[in-house]
Amino acid sequence: MRIPKELLALPVIFFVQQLPIVADWGIDLPLIFVVLLGLRRDFPAASAWGFLTGLIQDLLSVGGIGPNTISKTLVGLGASFLKMHVYREKVLTQTFLIFVLSIFHEVFSYLLLRWNNAAPRAEAALGICSRSVLLTTLVGLVVCFFVVRFRRSRYDPATA
Amino acid sequence: MFKFLQKNFSGLFVVFVLAVCVWLFTHRGSNRFYQATNTKTTTLDIWLPVQKTVTYLLGLPENIFNAIQELRNLRQEVGRLQQENQSLRLELSNHHSLESEVARLKQILQLKARLPHLAKIAHIIAHDPSTWNKSFVIDLGSDDGVEPDSPVISEQGIVGRVLETTPKYSRVLLLSDKESSISGIDQRSQVTGVVLGTGRYELRLGYVSANEDIQKDDIIVSSGLGGVYPKGYTIGTVTKRTESENGLNTEIEVVPAVDFAALDYVFVIPPINVYE
Numbered sequence: 001m002r003i004p005k006e007l008l009a010l011p012v013i014f015f016v017q018q019l020p021i022v023a024d025w026g027i028d029l030p031l032i033f034v035v036l037l038g039l040r041r042d043f044p045a046a047s048a049w050g051f052l053t054g055l056i057q058d059l060l061s062v063g064g065i066g067p068n069t070i071s072k073t074l075v076g077l078g079a080s081f082l083k084m085h086v087y088r089e090k091v092l093t094q095t096f097l098i099f100v101l102s103i104f105h106e107v108f109s110y111l112l113l114r115w116n117n118a119a120p121r122a123e124a125a126l127g128i129c130s131r132s133v134l135l136t137t138l139v140g141l142v143v144c145f146f147v148v149r150f151r152r153s154r155y156d157p158a159t160a
Numbered sequence: 161m162f163k164f165l166q167k168n169f170s171g172l173f174v175v176f177v178l179a180v181c182v183w184l185f186t187h188r189g190s191n192r193f194y195q196a197t198n199t200k201t202t203t204l205d206i207w208l209p210v211q212k213t214v215t216y217l218l219g220l221p222e223n224i225f226n227a228i229q230e231l232r233n234l235r236q237e238v239g240r241l242q243q244e245n246q247s248l249r250l251e252l253s254n255h256h257s258l259e260s261e262v263a264r265l266k267q268i269l270q271l272k273a274r275l276p277h278l279a280k281i282a283h284i285i286a287h288d289p290s291t292w293n294k295s296f297v298i299d300l301g302s303d304d305g306v307e308p309d310s311p312v313i314s315e316q317g318i319v320g321r322v323l324e325t326t327p328k329y330s331r332v333l334l335l336s337d338k339e340s341s342i343s344g345i346d347q348r349s350q351v352t353g354v355v356l357g358t359g360r361y362e363l364r365l366g367y368v369s370a371n372e373d374i375q376k377d378d379i380i381v382s383s384g385l386g387g388v389y390p391k392g393y394t395i396g397t398v399t400k401r402t403e404s405e406n407g408l409n410t411e412i413e414v415v416p417a418v419d420f421a422a423l424d425y426v427f428v429i430p431p432i433n434v435y436e
Contacts, residue, residue, distance in 0.1 A: 014289060017289040018286035018287050018288075018289050019287065020287050020421045020422075021421075022287075023287035023288055023289060024287060024420065024421040026291045028291055030289070057289050057290055058290065060286070060288075060289050060290075061288050061289055061290035061293050061295070062288065062290070062293045062295050062323060062331065062333065062337070062339075067290075067292065068290055106291065109291070109292060110292075113292060118338065118339065119338070120292075120338040120358055120359035120360070121358065124338070124358040124359050124360050125359070127360055128291060128292065128359055128360060132291045
């Protein structure tokens, strides 16, 4: 049986995500993973990867299935939908999509937490959201740069 | 006579020159200084620059060769010194880290001596991967006697409490988590309140009347109320106080004493009910 390489990437992503420098700064590496994967998969596969990634994130965090599972499933779906409307093999396009979907993810998570009476106060939430979106987008920019270069060198060496 | 002179001109000239030389030689005693200054100085003035240039030109290849050799040696020496410098810097940095490690371990041991004998040292192995929660996982679990609601502290102050345990690991909910709350007391004025997590780095002191005496830089410690945290451990320092417009409420911002991101080790102390 062939194990998908994305599945092998997940432990690495979550190991890095749980390092203090990443976790305490609010960088969401699983989100970048879900967006980049969603841009190259159809709806069912993208949502499945989103669900799995979010579920692991929630299981490794406080509590069970929570905002990350639901939100990342939707992010996967969103990325898969957007791939039909953009030229995905561009660093800035991918970064922009990470930015947009990161805002969606944070706002949606906050609304879910609020609905569950577990949300922090609005001004604290704004700080958490904005820092997470900004830093995730910056890290996403770097990741996208390498992903695009790698894919060009592999699939289209003429433009690499 | 003229014919004689014409015939022997060369010989006579030689004799004349010799005679002049003899005269000069024999008269040097009487006017040595005068002769030396005029003739020698002129000669030296003409000759020495030539001598100097020739000597310089003759020595030039050797000098160039020596300079190249010296440059090569210098380069090697600089390389060697740079390497030595780097290795010394590395050694120094190792010494510094060892020193700080020793200091930190000393602090940990001092705190361990002050804590109840059941306190356990735990190593932090993972931080919370979610943006909205503040927790971390330690390498002690129920097999090591860790129970839910056990207070977790560091040498700086209170870190949080154990939220859930597995046989080998436990999850610690940090004071800064939005679900966290702890009863605190102002060390100076003895005013009590509840310190609440905000989900961000700073904490908030709530349930305090607007007229209570709490000022900036006051230290907030645990009051022991609530049945989770023992009394007297540092929670943080008041950094900001803002009154609401109607003057009924007050917002007090507290910066935790513990730098959660820099923690490596923590102490898990048994829940308060163990002592009861």
